[in-house]
Amino acid sequence: MDVIAGQLGVSRTPVKEALGRLSSEGLIDIHPRRGTFVAQITADDIRENFEVREALEMKACELLEGRITPEQIAGLREMNERLTSADISLAENALLDSQFHRLLVDYTGNRRLMELHHQLNAHVQIARIHYRSDGWRSRLPLARREHGAILDALEAGRREEARLAVRDHIRASMKRIIADVTPAPPLQ
DSSP states (O other): OHHHHHHHTOOHHHHHHHHHHHHHTTSEEEETTTEEEEOOOOHHHHHHHHHHHHHHHHHHHHHHTTTOOHHHHHHHHHHHHHHTOTTOOHHHHHHHHHHHHHHHHHTTOOHHHHHHHHHHOHHHHHHHHHTTOSTTGGGHHHHHHHHHHHHHHHHTTOHHHHHHHHHHHHHHHHHHHHHHHSOOOOOO
């Protein structure tokens, strides 16, 4: 901790607080007198995270009915085009995908919903997982279509269709990511 504090030119307190937050978010494991390590993400961690995201984002679609503006839809469409462009880097894709989903929730104006969604930090974990897979780029057209279906339904004021599109997208993403982290069975 002293080394990090020295490198950043801060006292130990903000470093300790940051490490505590990372630990509480499940991103690092702190073992006293042994060290601090990047947390290992399991298929169960991914499943649980996505199940909560599904509930929160489906609720967001309900709350957005009649409230999302044409400008917000246009901005999300533009973001969807950028995050699924063929020349995007993995880091930029992960950031924009996170922002896309965050905005869906933020546009509801429901502070509690936003807090819960932001605490999940799912996209940070997803980005780390994708580094283990070469398949993320081949999924870009699928992500574009799935996001597009959500936006089409929201724009047309079809709340239930938007909820189902979010549900289907989140479940499909969860399955793809779990497949990325699940070791292939040994060849016999």
